[in-house]
Amino acid sequence: xxxxxxxxxxxxxxxxxxxxxxxxxxxxxxxxxxxxxxxxxxxxxxxxxxxxxxxxxxxxxxxxxxxxxxxxxxxxxxxxxxxxxxxxxxxxxxxxxxxxxxxxxxxxxxxxxxxxxxxxxxxxxxxxxxxxxxxxxxxxxxxxxxxxxxxxxxxxxxxxxxxxxxxxxxxxxxxxxxxxxxxxxxxxxxxxxxxxxxxxxxxxxxxxxxxxxxxxxxxxxxxxxxxxxxxxxxxxxxxxxxxxxxxxxxxx
Amino acid sequence: xxxxxxxxxxxxxxxxxxxxxxxxxxxxxxxxxxxxxxxxxxxxxxxxxxxxxxxxxxxxxxxxxxxxxxxxxxxxxxxxxxxxxxxxxxxxxxxxxxxxxxxxxxxxxxxxxxxxxxxxxxxxxxxxxxxxxxxxxxxxxxxxxxxxxxxxxxxxxxxxxxxxxxxxxxxxxxxxxxxxxxxxxxxxxxxxxxxxxxxxxxxxxxxxxxxxxxxxxxxxxxxxxxxxxxxxxxxxxxxxxxxxxxxxxxxxxxxxxxxxxxxxxxxxxxxxxxxxxxxxxxxxxxxxxxxxxxxxxxxxxxxxxxxxxxxxxxxxxxxxxxxxxxxxxxxxxxxxxxxxxxxxxxxxxxxxxxxxxxxxxxxxxxxxxxxxxxxxxxxxxxxxxxxxxxxxxxxxxxxxxxxxxxxxxxxxxxxxxxxxxxxxxxxxxxxxxxxxxxxxxxxxxxxxxxxxxxxxxxxxxxxxxxxxxxxxxxxxxxxxxxxxxxxxxxxxxxxxxxxxxxxxxxxxxxxxxxxxxxxxxxxxxxxxxxxxxxxxxxxxxxxxxxxxxxxxxxxxxxxxxxxxxxxxxxxxxxxxxxxxxxxxxxxxxxxxxxxxxxxxxxxxxxxxxxxxxxxxxxxxxxxxxxxxxxxxxxxxxxxxx
Numbered sequence: 001x002x003x004x005x006x007x008x009x010x011x012x013x014x015x016x017x018x019x020x021x022x023x024x025x026x027x028x029x030x031x032x033x034x035x036x037x038x039x040x041x042x043x044x045x046x047x048x049x050x051x052x053x054x055x056x057x058x059x060x061x062x063x064x065x066x067x068x069x070x071x072x073x074x075x076x077x078x079x080x081x082x083x084x085x086x087x088x089x090x091x092x093x094x095x096x097x098x099x100x101x102x103x104x105x106x107x108x109x110x111x112x113x114x115x116x117x118x119x120x121x122x123x124x125x126x127x128x129x130x131x132x133x134x135x136x137x138x139x140x141x142x143x144x145x146x147x148x149x150x151x152x153x154x155x156x157x158x159x160x161x162x163x164x165x166x167x168x169x170x171x172x173x174x175x176x177x178x179x180x181x182x183x184x185x186x187x188x189x190x191x192x193x194x195x196x197x198x199x200x201x202x203x204x205x206x207x208x209x210x211x212x213x214x215x216x217x218x219x220x221x222x223x224x225x226x227x228x229x230x231x232x233x234x235x236x237x238x239x240x241x242x243x244x245x246x247x248x249x250x251x252x
Numbered sequence: 253x254x255x256x257x258x259x260x261x262x263x264x265x266x267x268x269x270x271x272x273x274x275x276x277x278x279x280x281x282x283x284x285x286x287x288x289x290x291x292x293x294x295x296x297x298x299x300x301x302x303x304x305x306x307x308x309x310x311x312x313x314x315x316x317x318x319x320x321x322x323x324x325x326x327x328x329x330x331x332x333x334x335x336x337x338x339x340x341x342x343x344x345x346x347x348x349x350x351x352x353x354x355x356x357x358x359x360x361x362x363x364x365x366x367x368x369x370x371x372x373x374x375x376x377x378x379x380x381x382x383x384x385x386x387x388x389x390x391x392x393x394x395x396x397x398x399x400x401x402x403x404x405x406x407x408x409x410x411x412x413x414x415x416x417x418x419x420x421x422x423x424x425x426x427x428x429x430x431x432x433x434x435x436x437x438x439x440x441x442x443x444x445x446x447x448x449x450x451x452x453x454x455x456x457x458x459x460x461x462x463x464x465x466x467x468x469x470x471x472x473x474x475x476x477x478x479x480x481x482x483x484x485x486x487x488x489x490x491x492x493x494x495x496x497x498x499x500x501x502x503x504x505x506x507x508x509x510x511x512x513x514x515x516x517x518x519x520x521x522x523x524x525x526x527x528x529x530x531x532x533x534x535x536x537x538x539x540x541x542x543x544x545x546x547x548x549x550x551x552x553x554x555x556x557x558x559x560x561x562x563x564x565x566x567x568x569x570x571x572x573x574x575x576x577x578x579x580x581x582x583x584x585x586x587x588x589x590x591x592x593x594x595x596x597x598x599x600x601x602x603x604x605x606x607x608x609x610x611x612x613x614x615x616x617x618x619x620x621x622x623x624x625x626x627x628x629x630x631x632x633x634x635x636x637x638x639x640x641x642x643x644x645x646x647x648x649x650x651x652x653x654x655x656x657x658x659x660x661x662x663x664x665x666x667x668x669x670x671x672x673x674x675x676x677x678x679x680x681x682x683x684x685x686x687x688x689x690x691x692x693x694x695x696x697x698x699x700x701x702x703x704x705x706x707x708x709x710x711x712x713x714x715x716x717x718x719x720x721x722x723x724x725x726x727x728x729x730x731x732x733x734x735x736x737x738x739x740x741x742x743x744x745x746x747x748x749x750x751x752x753x754x755x756x757x758x759x760x761x762x763x764x765x766x767x768x769x770x771x772x773x774x775x776x777x778x779x780x781x782x783x784x785x786x787x788x789x790x791x792x793x794x795x796x797x798x799x800x801x802x803x804x805x806x807x808x809x810x811x812x813x814x815x816x817x818x819x820x821x822x823x824x825x826x827x828x829x830x831x832x833x834x835x836x837x838x839x840x841x842x843x844x845x846x847x848x849x850x851x852x853x854x855x856x857x858x859x860x861x862x863x864x865x866x867x868x869x870x871x872x873x874x875x876x877x878x879x880x881x882x883x884x885x886x887x888x889x890x891x892x893x
Binding site: 138156 | 331380434532709756806
């Protein structure tokens with residue numbers, strides 16, 4: 001740990017609620033410590049702003065340990081910042097240098113309207129999940145947990161997909177603003193498990209169609225989503241989703 | 253109001269039959285139209301709230317489910333790492349519902365209700381079945397069966413897990429069940445809505461007042477029953493492992509309307525968090541308790557030894573948990589491990605710049621199991637640790653220190669999880685009921701889902717079937733006056749225009765709570781804390797600085813509103829701790845300890861649940877009590893030696 005204090009310059013997106021447009025505003029944050037998190041640096045900025053009687057910058061955040069998926073900003077052009085496998089709240093100031101200027105913007109996609117400043121509306125992702133991101137089993141009707149063996153390989157693959165935190169970085173990183181990585185993660189998780197089998201086709205069809213309806217773009221294999229994903233979810237799941245969808249559409 | 257003895261309405265009969273008999277004797281609501289006409293509000297979308305809302309939906313009720321997050325999938329249950337207990341006995345190590353019950357009662361230091369804990373243990377196995385059926389990807393063995401690991405405070409392997417993200421996976425299971433009900437039209441979810449009050453009509457909870465966090469609009473919602481599942485209040489310490497938006501406002505506002513608050517001083521300080529590094533910090537990050545399965549905790553044997561850990565030879569290290577508690581070693585329960593770390597640091601043996609940290613060392617495990625096995629078990633935790641501290645735990649021991657993590661106290665509920673306000677039910681961490689004075693690891697997720705999937709749907713149905721409620725609308729006078737109270741409160745906050753920020757005051761409250769109402773408490777300190785908090789509350793209402801408007805997304809305002817409640821709750825915690833002249837579980841009073849420094853319980857005088865009644869702003873609360881009756885378990889001195 002170092003005690004060197006840094007000065008950080010920010011070009012930060014400010015947008016009033018309901019406004020069609022926002023703009024970059026320049027701020028300088030003094031006394032930034034290398035071990036601070038990126039959000040703690042923004043806390044310092046907000047403390048300064050409130051003390052001056054100015055409105056604090058709004059940004060969504062909650063667990064501050066990379067699991068809830070609430071936070072998300074484009075930091076100098078990269079969703080969640082350049083460091084692989086991290087969320088915005090896990091970014092530490094030691095990855096910047098004294099005097100550096102950092103651009104901070106919201107995740108941008110037409111399906112993610114800006115609510116205010118860096119806060120966006122990601123409910124489109126929920127609406128996709130409503131269309132089949134589940135297994136229909138009422139409480140009370142489940143057989144014993146060990147009644148149906150699931151190979152370790154299948155369970156691990158399901159878990160790899162299930163680690164998605166729903167932050168939307170994949171959408172923000174994609175040149176087409178596609179939500180394919182997000183949708184494929186849920187479809188693949190449930191398709192990997194025998195419990196997901198009965199609704200497999202219906203799920204793939206409905207979720208993919210809802211994704212299109214919400215105005216997300218289509219996937220053209222850029223791979224930016226995988227690079228931006230804080231949970232490093234593999235783009236191979238998108239290939240799996242395509243297979244699931246094609247088979248389902250063919251039989252539909 | 254006089255001090256009364258509360259009736260927990262525990263059903264009669266033998267412990268193991270109580271729940272089944274109770275369900276058999278309770279009235280039911282017939283499926284179909286009767287259920288559709290009944291409206292149930294559930295506040296919170298974590299394991300307890302989301303689980304209850306989805307299950308009500310499956311049963312055919314009309315459900316409104318609220319959360320402050322932008323989507324139900326982010327409730328703080330998501331952050332639980334280690335696992336969920338269930339007495340499946342899949343490992344053939346003599347586990348049973350009764351053993352899980354016994355471990356939980358003992359782990360809670362004999363300050364929980366036998367009947368509730370037994371029901372929890374009884375329901376645990378069904379939780380695993382349900383989660384597996386809904387696609388939760390639990391860890392598995394090569395043969396395809398479910399894997400288990402052991403957790404602190406017990407001698408069997410009954411913890412089910414999904415890597416280090418069990419809470420996330422269980423919550424996503426709940427979220428998927430909710431999504432299915434949203435798709436079916438039975439549940440409506442209101443994200444970015446914060447409950448700011450409950451509406452009581454003729455003594456019964458009949459609705460809530462909420463604020464739409466995006467627009468600031470104040471909205472009324474009526475219902476036939478209200479369920480609060482809004483989590484715990486560790487954020488009163490400012491620095492805790494809780495999410496920064498976790499708060500006590502829903503339960504505190506219900507308390508102000510007549511729901512008694514139980515055992516507020518029972519807080520869990522988790523032994524293995526990443527130590528605090530500076531004043532700028534906004535939260536503390538937990539390192540799962542599961543790490544203690546393979547990590548060994550130590551400090552330098554000599555106070556003030558500043559050598560690097562690798563330069564300290566074995567003979568000059570003190571593996572103090574293994575030394576003091578040979579039977580359980582590094583796997584002692586959380587309260588004991590946390591306090592032991594404090595003892596070493598207070599004796600000058602702490603490490604890190606601050607002197608407030610101990611080592612958690614994996615070198616022996618890496619040698620024994622190989623790096624790959626250790627990486628498979630804890631890889632994501634090691635990675636998280638390295639992100640935050642810049643140190644690599646494969647090469648140098650982790651540094652850890654206790655941090656506020658979970659609150660066992662909460663709103664008082666009877667066996668039916670009903671509060672002292674009829675029609676107001678409380679589930680999960682928000683109630684006080686199952687963990688006594690200390691919660692065992694991997695039991696929070698178990699309680700959340702037991703309450704959400706199994707208990708709440710049944711007890712609320714019985715209430716609705718028996719209550720014969722009059723119909724009300726949001727035009728009722730009580731809705732108007734409660735809404736007005738909420739508006740006035742917000743107006744008052746924005747009109748202060750002082751000079752201290754929300755964070756600044758919250759930080760000061762947190763310091764007082766940690767120093768005087770934290771891991772170790774003393775009557776003198778508690779009295780000081782009460783005075784300090786009262787002053788700070790006055791300071792808050794006279795000198796708070798807030799910007800922005802109430803008709804807009806304004807997180808400063810949200811936090812100020814929550815801080816106002818923490819400033820009242822903090823005082824009640826100190827009062828409760830002062831009243832409880834014994835040491836039990838997470839509540840350690842320096843005046844009450846044994847010759848070798850262990851907690852000294854006083855069953856003769858304190859074998860009860862405190863239940864505080866709110867009597868008005870800046871007025872002394874009144875304490876009522878529920879006597880704890882142990883018919884099945886013999887009260888013993890809790891020993892892990």
